Amino acid sequence: MNRRYLGIIRIGPEPIAGLGKHLMARSRALGLNVMYDDDRVIVATGQTSPIHIDRHGIILGSLFERTETGAVKRIEAMEQQRIRSSCGDRLIKRYWGPYVAVLHDPDECSVDIVRAPLGELPCYFTTIPGAIIISSDVETLVACGAFLPTVDWGEVTRQLILPDLRNSDTSLSGLREVAGGERLRVGRNRIVSDTLWSPWEFVGRDASGGDASEAAIRLRAVARHCVTARASEYDKVVLMLSGGLDSSIVAACLAEQGFPFHCLNLTTADVIGDERGYARLVCDTLGAGLTEAFRDVSRIDIGKSGARHLPRPSVRSFLQESHRWAEITALATGGNVIFNGGGGDNVFCALQSAGPAADRLRTTGFDRKFLSTAQDISKLAPASLWAVTSDAIRRAWLGKPALRATRDYSLLAPPMVASAEMGELHPWLKLPQFALPGKAAHIRLLAYAQNFVEGTDPHAALPSVSPLLSQPLVETCIAIPSWCWFEEGHNRAVARRAFAADLPYAVIERRSKGTPDSFVAQIFETYRASIREMLVGGELDRQQVIDLPAVLSVLDDPRPAHGAAFRRILQFADVEAWARSWR
16 A cells, blocks of 8 residues: 655645646656646545545544544545544544644645654655655655655754654755644634644543543443454454453454454564564464564674664664564565554553552542552562552642653763753643643653654555554543542553453463563674664764763673663664764
């Protein structure tokens, strides 16, 4: 499914004239065809059947209704009028999916570009004299002569300091991104953006009254709908099944609907990265096929960036093996899409904090229910009941539940750190007056999860989908009171309860979590000399982003990889490889 696109929107009332025609002529060499054309807007795409909004717009990507599992193919005339008159807001309220809409209102002489909340179809934009150019990817912009990529080292440094939070600026100078749930309005000689969707809108909307059983029934129904809808566009799914709760829930949803899928479990030699036992239990229970494979460090190319087509250095080198094995498995089983459980921890509120107990304290007071929540959290943390209770009291009443993003200044050059512009706080982290501390922490997890769904590569051999980050499921989960997610020493309790009848007991009750940490350490040890060669005199060194003497003290340490520093240096190697790909 080719979802690449290129659009040009004239700023101001003048027609596009020859400018757009020239760009579109070049886009045809990329297999893009003009699907929408009027006096101010031209859009070309590789998609064969985008959705047209009368004569006033086009919707690219995929669109789903809240009550139907199949993708929307056309929209009736009256509904088109509602979408256009709402300037895209109705799309956010009634539909969901990976889409970008371009809506032209000739009466207002404006064009609205709306990107779906949590949709993986990108929308990058740059400005040229008299116009704005939008595209699904950087390569299309470059190939059409609309953009010359140069690395923005200030933004690269910001992302190294705040690796988990995205903003509208990319790491390429002059290129920005329409964020998920945002509307970009191109009007009379000005461009303004506003937010159409925020998770804060759904806080307190839970219809169950805090009843965990009722919330679980609703969660299960919405999760099944979202997974089935996303799978309906493909012939067969390859599911990255770790054996953890989140990917197992995706497997249960696929199996319950009878959708064809095959599972892939990747393992390491270290026991903490070996989850085959859990994956086998899931596949035996659901009757699904399973491929087991070992990550092979010799197949890692430390100088090749997985983000080489992306405007941010957002892909880590250890994922090369995941991508390689996913493609091998898809070829062997007839799969044409990769599903994963990415973002499940974030959506299902996998917190280890007293915040949810503070929420209950603020909501119901110091009663037996509060103490029960505090006890559950103390078992999970682990921490004493007194420690959780006192922390909850402090969070609830002794100050605002500030959301301070975790910043990492390690091994960066002090002058670059001092000059780095941090920009505005992520809009979801700006707390409304009614914010409860536990719910604020849940929403921070969702802000971090945007990297899962909004950092996909449109040039990847197979599309990658994180169905647990679908808009309806996120809205459902954010509405559930934060304390409902904790029960008998477990987090993600509502999700566990929702799928208890579908999955093995050992998976539902699982507390441990596998990690690829041993494989990451193996990459560092295997390629230590190559990383040293890359970084000394490399782009990060020349731009004085890294503290090279401090980096070398870690690289030249004869002891085996330990602590956090080796992971940081691998991150630098990933950024170095990405920067060289744009050189």
